[in-house]
Amino acid sequence: MTSRPARAGALSLGRYATYGVLLLLALFAVGPMLVFGFNALKTPSELATSPLGLPAAPQWHNFADAWQEAAMGVGLANSVVVVISTALGVCVISGCAAYAMGRLRVPGSNFLIFYLLVTSALPIQLFLVPLFYLWTNLGLYDNLLGLIIIYWAVFSPFATLLIRSYMVGLPKEYEEAARLDGAGEWKVFARVVLPMVWPGFLTAALIAGLSAYNEFLLAVTFIQSTDKMPVSTAFFAFKSGYTQDYTLISAGGLIMVIPVLVAFLLLQRRFIEGYISSGMTG
Amino acid sequence: MSEPLSRRRFLQLSGAAALGATALAACGSGGGAGGDQITYWGAFQTKDLEKYFKENFIDAYNKAATGADALKVNMTVKQIETIDRLTQTAVASGSGPDLIATFGPAQTLNYVGNGNLLPLDPYVAQYGWQDAFLPWALDAGRVDGKLYSLPANLETMAVFYNPATFAQHGWKPPTTLAEFEALCQDAKGKGMVPVGAGNAEWKPATEWDVTWVWNTFAGPTALYEALTGERRWTDPVFVDAINLLKGWFDKGWFGGSTDRYFTNKNSTVYSQLAGGGAALVFNGSWAFAEIGPYFGEAAGNDATWDFAPLPSLGSGVPAGVQPLSVGAAYSINKDCAQPARAADVLNYFVTDPARQLGTLAATGLPPAPVKVAEKDFPASTDPRVRRQYLALSSGANIGYTTWTFWPPKSDTYIYEQMEKVLVGQLSPQDYCAGLDKVFQEELKAGQRPPVPAPTGA
Amino acid sequence: MAIMQVHRSAAPAARPGHAERRTRLRRAAVGFAFMAPLLVVNVVVIAAPGAMSIWYSFTDWTGLGPASFVGLDNYTNLLGDPEFHNALLHNTLWTLFFLTVPMAMGLFGAFLLSHIRRFQMLFRVAYFIPYVVATVVSGSIWESLLSPDQGIGDGLAAIGLPWLKDVNFLGDPDLALGTVAFVNTWQWWGFLVVIFLASMQAVSPQLYEAARLDGANRWREFWHITLPGIRPTLMFLGLMTVIWSFLIFDYIYILTQGGPAGSTDVLGTLLYRNAFANLQAGYAASIGVVMALVSVIAVSGFLYLRRRGWDI
Numbered sequence A: 001m002t003s004r005p006a007r008a009g010a011l012s013l014g015r016y017a018t019y020g021v022l023l024l025l026a027l028f029a030v031g032p033m034l035v036f037g038f039n040a041l042k043t044p045s046e047l048a049t050s051p052l053g054l055p056a057a058p059q060w061h062n063f064a065d066a067w068q069e070a071a072m073g074v075g076l077a078n079s080v081v082v083v084i085s086t087a088l089g090v091c092v093i094s095g096c097a098a099y100a101m102g103r104l105r106v107p108g109s110n111f112l113i114f115y116l117l118v119t120s121a122l123p124i125q126l127f128l129v130p131l132f133y134l135w136t137n138l139g140l141y142d143n144l145l146g147l148i149i150i151y152w153a154v155f156s157p158f159a160t161l162l163i164r165s166y167m168v169g170l171p172k173e174y175e176e177a178a179r180l181d182g183a184g185e186w187k188v189f190a191r192v193v194l195p196m197v198w199p200g201f202l203t204a205a206l207i208a209g210l211s212a213y214n215e216f217l218l219a220v221t222f223i224q225s226t227d228k229m230p231v232s233t234a235f236f237a238f239k240s241g242y243t244q245d246y247t248l249i250s251a252g253g254l255i256m257v258i259p260v261l262v263a264f265l266l267l268q269r270r271f272i273e274g275y276i277s278s279g280m281t282g
Numbered sequence B: 001m002s003e004p005l006s007r008r009r010f011l012q013l014s015g016a017a018a019l020g021a022t023a024l025a026a027c028g029s030g031g032g033a034g035g036d037q038i039t040y041w042g043a044f045q046t047k048d049l050e051k052y053f054k055e056n057f058i059d060a061y062n063k064a065a066t067g068a069d070a071l072k073v074n075m076t077v078k079q080i081e082t083i084d085r086l087t088q089t090a091v092a093s094g095s096g097p098d099l100i101a102t103f104g105p106a107q108t109l110n111y112v113g114n115g116n117l118l119p120l121d122p123y124v125a126q127y128g129w130q131d132a133f134l135p136w137a138l139d140a141g142r143v144d145g146k147l148y149s150l151p152a153n154l155e156t157m158a159v160f161y162n163p164a165t166f167a168q169h170g171w172k173p174p175t176t177l178a179e180f181e182a183l184c185q186d187a188k189g190k191g192m193v194p195v196g197a198g199n200a201e202w203k204p205a206t207e208w209d210v211t212w213v214w215n216t217f218a219g220p221t222a223l224y225e226a227l228t229g230e231r232r233w234t235d236p237v238f239v240d241a242i243n244l245l246k247g248w249f250d251k252g253w254f255g256g257s258t259d260r261y262f263t264n265k266n267s268t269v270y271s272q273l274a275g276g277g278a279a280l281v282f283n284g285s286w287a288f289a290e291i292g293p294y295f296g297e298a299a300g301n302d303a304t305w306d307f308a309p310l311p312s313l314g315s316g317v318p319a320g321v322q323p324l325s326v327g328a329a330y331s332i333n334k335d336c337a338q339p340a341r342a343a344d345v346l347n348y349f350v351t352d353p354a355r356q357l358g359t360l361a362a363t364g365l366p367p368a369p370v371k372v373a374e375k376d377f378p379a380s381t382d383p384r385v386r387r388q389y390l391a392l393s394s395g396a397n398i399g400y401t402t403w404t405f406w407p408p409k410s411d412t413y414i415y416e417q418m419e420k421v422l423v424g425q426l427s428p429q430d431y432c433a434g435l436d437k438v439f440q441e442e443l444k445a446g447q448r449p450p451v452p453a454p455t456g457a
Numbered sequence C: 001m002a003i004m005q006v007h008r009s010a011a012p013a014a015r016p017g018h019a020e021r022r023t024r025l026r027r028a029a030v031g032f033a034f035m036a037p038l039l040v041v042n043v044v045v046i047a048a049p050g051a052m053s054i055w056y057s058f059t060d061w062t063g064l065g066p067a068s069f070v071g072l073d074n075y076t077n078l079l080g081d082p083e084f085h086n087a088l089l090h091n092t093l094w095t096l097f098f099l100t101v102p103m104a105m106g107l108f109g110a111f112l113l114s115h116i117r118r119f120q121m122l123f124r125v126a127y128f129i130p131y132v133v134a135t136v137v138s139g140s141i142w143e144s145l146l147s148p149d150q151g152i153g154d155g156l157a158a159i160g161l162p163w164l165k166d167v168n169f170l171g172d173p174d175l176a177l178g179t180v181a182f183v184n185t186w187q188w189w190g191f192l193v194v195i196f197l198a199s200m201q202a203v204s205p206q207l208y209e210a211a212r213l214d215g216a217n218r219w220r221e222f223w224h225i226t227l228p229g230i231r232p233t234l235m236f237l238g239l240m241t242v243i244w245s246f247l248i249f250d251y252i253y254i255l256t257q258g259g260p261a262g263s264t265d266v267l268g269t270l271l272y273r274n275a276f277a278n279l280q281a282g283y284a285a286s287i288g289v290v291m292a293l294v295s296v297i298a299v300s301g302f303l304y305l306r307r308r309g310w311d312i
Helices: A010-039 A044-047 A061-069 A072-103 A109-120 A124-138 A144-168 A173-180 A183-216 A217-222 A231-239 A246-266 A268-280 B004-026 B048-066 B083-092 B105-113 B120-126 B136-139 B163-169 B177-189 B203-227 B235-250 B257-262 B266-274 B339-350 B353-363 B385-392 B408-423 B426-445 C016-056 C071-080 C082-114 C120-132 C135-145 C151-158 C176-201 C205-213 C218-229 C231-246 C251-254 C267-276 C281-307
Strands: B037-043 B072-078 B099-102 B157-163 B193-195 B278-284 B307-308 B323-324 B327-332 B398-400
Touching: A010 C082, A010 C120, A010 C135, A010 C176, A044 A246, A061 A246, A072 A144, A072 A183, A072 A231, A072 A246, A072 B203, A072 C016, A109 A144, A109 C016, A109 C281, A124 A144, A124 A173, A124 A217, A124 B083, A124 C016, A124 C267, A124 C281, A144 A183, A144 A217, A144 C016, A173 A183, A173 B037, A183 A231, A183 A246, A183 A268, A183 C016, A217 A231, A231 A246, A231 B408, A246 A268, A246 C120, A246 C135, A268 C120, A268 C176, B037 B048, B037 B083, B037 B099, B037 B339, B048 B072, B048 B339, B048 B353, B072 B083, B083 B099, B083 B105, B099 B105, B099 B339, B099 C231, B105 B327, B105 B408, B120 B339, B157 B203, B163 B278, B163 C176, B177 B193, B177 B278, B203 B235, B203 B278, B203 B323, B203 B398, B203 B408, B235 B257, B235 B426, B257 B408, B266 B278, B307 B385, B323 B385, B327 B339, B353 B385, B385 C267, C016 C281, C071 C281, C082 C120, C082 C176, C082 C218, C082 C231, C082 C267, C120 C176, C135 C176, C135 C251, C176 C218, C176 C231, C176 C251, C205 C218, C218 C231, C231 C281, C251 C267, C267 C281
Parallel strands: B037 B072, B193 B278, B323 B398
Antiparallel strands: B099 B327, B157 B278, B157 B307
């Protein structure tokens, strides 16, 4: 942001208006979440009579009820496994590929970029049905590892392009110097390049982890057993169950969102810078 | 993901799934660690039902199965929304469970067509199935003379109401078209929803209305003729029935308005009935299993519910038609290594009237279509429920539900395209003509389940 | 693009030809080794099953039994299928909506934010929050807010604003598609704000100074400096919008399942229904191929224009 000389007098009204509009937009973004939070603390009848109001007497037990009925505990534990494995795997897979494309200048890199752009833009439904058969035959169906491998494949193209964009910007003198000192490619990668682009890795890990946590279609297709469901499908199963109690659904939804919100607020710079530096800004 | 610890953890986690995939090979191979079992995938509407089934069917069978050649049943619980698609893909890729559960004989046909199922005829005499089941229900599982599935539940449709609401407005359950329309008019005028209805959670709910209207307006005889190819679906008697239904939706009688119908959930419908906001609910006997929590102590009100037979909407159609529904059926996977043992499990699951009615009394879950007598019902059975199943067991005045007796694509057509009729994008004539096209093709291809002849009142 | 530069050894070797070629070959081999994990998972999970789908699109596969070749039947059926036309129309409307409404909101928010210093960070975080919320959850949030019985309509009516009372956003076939798009916009536009803001901040301040000397007002500033300055970002997000709009599935599946009466049906839900409910996996595969074609064409067009030297 450039620092501009504040324009005097006449503009301060405009400034107030700007803040006013920005506040309204912020209310639009955050308001529905707040209502959702209030709803989680109401009784069903209170929700019906006062859908947008504050809860009269917070029903904290809704969270305990939702936790139990939706099996959120098991879901969260599974999600932790999925998220960490996805993030680590994507970093390894994409880091290696990005290094090859960005630093080693492997022939055909341009085609590969095109290929990655296309595969990350393909409809999942295109390969869903045959993949389902393949996974069933390999014993990877209804198996967290099976889901994680799919996530590796689905999230690594974007992560590769992201990490590559960090690597392309590095001055190559460092590597050349290391190579002249007789370092092998692996050593150059691990000792020289990696330390300089780790923010790219962190960002790729955060984005892949978040995507894996929130992912729905693949999880609902490839995981069936209740004790293996990640939290997104556990919550969906609960939400589309036969009895509909919006207060408990709200509480369950919040249980799912809160870990992400906390992580986001703690690491928001990293998250946001990550999306920005992913090449979307040209 | 590279450290061995987590890999071991994954192997543990995948144990159960691997079992499912390899159980076929292991099934009956003898001596394999934990491999001697019959695999079964179950899906339940609620946790309580799951628990009841596990204790009274799976665990009970396993406890009793102590013979030398006895095998235990291993049940894996799946989600009810996805179990059919899941089973289809798993069976097709050769890794389905030994016992295949479907949502009825129409779905079974797909498996039969692909040669996925074993005929059950060798076991009919051994277990006395011919006498145990209502004859039409067992016949529904036959394809080209061979038996491929056992019916696992029996349901019908009825009209549910709240006696207190009826007393307050001086209504009685309608038995004719005129009475039904007068009641709806009166209810609408009083600001009520005449017929509580909605398909937000379950899109196929729309076919419930098509089913009861056709059965009571066109009547079982006309339906039987159409199902056997002697009458076309473009016949005025079917078109007029759809016109009638569409007119009621347009008047806002169903669910309050057509748009509300699309977003009403089951909970909305039952709550309206309990709270006096809705006059009638046309629903299946499966409602017995889910209606409880909205009435009386559980819901914190003093409301009660009751049901009446369906009214007659057309001349010459007797009141009280009972459209038959078999909403679940069991078959044996052709890859099962121990089919005789699997048949034994099937027999245990569906034939014993006491176990079937015990389940009905305890959970409201519909029993298999086995022959029952008044004395078979446990004392704890809800008298309303007993009344319904005794009537069904009599086999009188039967009708046809679209999800049991129509071929699969025709069935899908019925509820998907009906939405277009309701919003005015498709005329009842074109709707019936479209159905006729789909149906005749499937009929020719042998896709229609066996249909019992109508029995009259 | 940096990637297109020809690699040159930093220190010119005494004998260029032979040794350098060997080094290059060796490095290529190492490079492929580094790419192997990506290629393996990609081929197993995406490319091979994708290729199988293309094959299935020429068959009458039901999803259960064997498949037999039927030539172009599925594709000719698609051309005459009103459900397909309906879904394609909705995808097109969806694309147009997302190219305009959320884009305009994102540009507007980013432009306003770029003019303040205090609390800029805070607003940025607030706008971004919906983006990290899972679709299943934001689906529930809005399902409850848009419910005709206990949603915004009733809440506003209670404080004397009855316009939205009894409007059934997800049940009215005329409103449903717009409503789902709105819910998706709620989650998406804050992301656009953040990206556009970063892009705007990279525009050279001198350009603004010059404009100001010319007496330009904010609107002219936005139109003549900001927009051209962030054109690459706009184009890239435009491309992604087209691609994502043809892939849209989650929100529709969760909120309306394509209903009421097909009014929110898109290619993604049509495909899913055909594959899993109607037992027409071959036909479904042909829909998937059409969806994939849209993506391939969009990406190819974008790269072609970029290679032709367009500044996008």
